[in-house]
Amino acid sequence: MKSFSERCYEVLRKVPTGRVTTYGEIARALGSKGFRAVGMAMNRNPYAPEVPCHRVVGVGGKIGGFASGVDEKIRMLKSEGVDVVEGKVVNFDKVFMEL
């Protein structure tokens, strides 16, 4: 029996480079509305490079937060081709990955 967090990692690891998703989508994909619980799992993130937790943003493409710092998260996204301005993802609708 896998914990809720592992479930998040499973779906999140499906997100390819240059693409982002939201906490709500992940929770919805798991059949739950615990957006916050998803964030907790991301913060722990035991599967560092395997699970691209930095590709998870809030609704509307808002970056929200990051364990290593929001700046680091934005930097990684930009490095993957996702443009971020003012802590928000540009072209969010285009980079958004629906689960």
Place this chain on the structure above:
DNA sequence: CTAATGACATTTG
């Protein structure tokens, strides 16, 4: 087992 917390989202002011 109960209480408190958090990388959110939605509803009010």
Place this chain on the structure above:
DNA sequence: ACAAATGCCATTA
């Protein structure tokens, strides 16, 4: 449109 308050779920103390 922005800021603050409330509600939600799972995890941790």
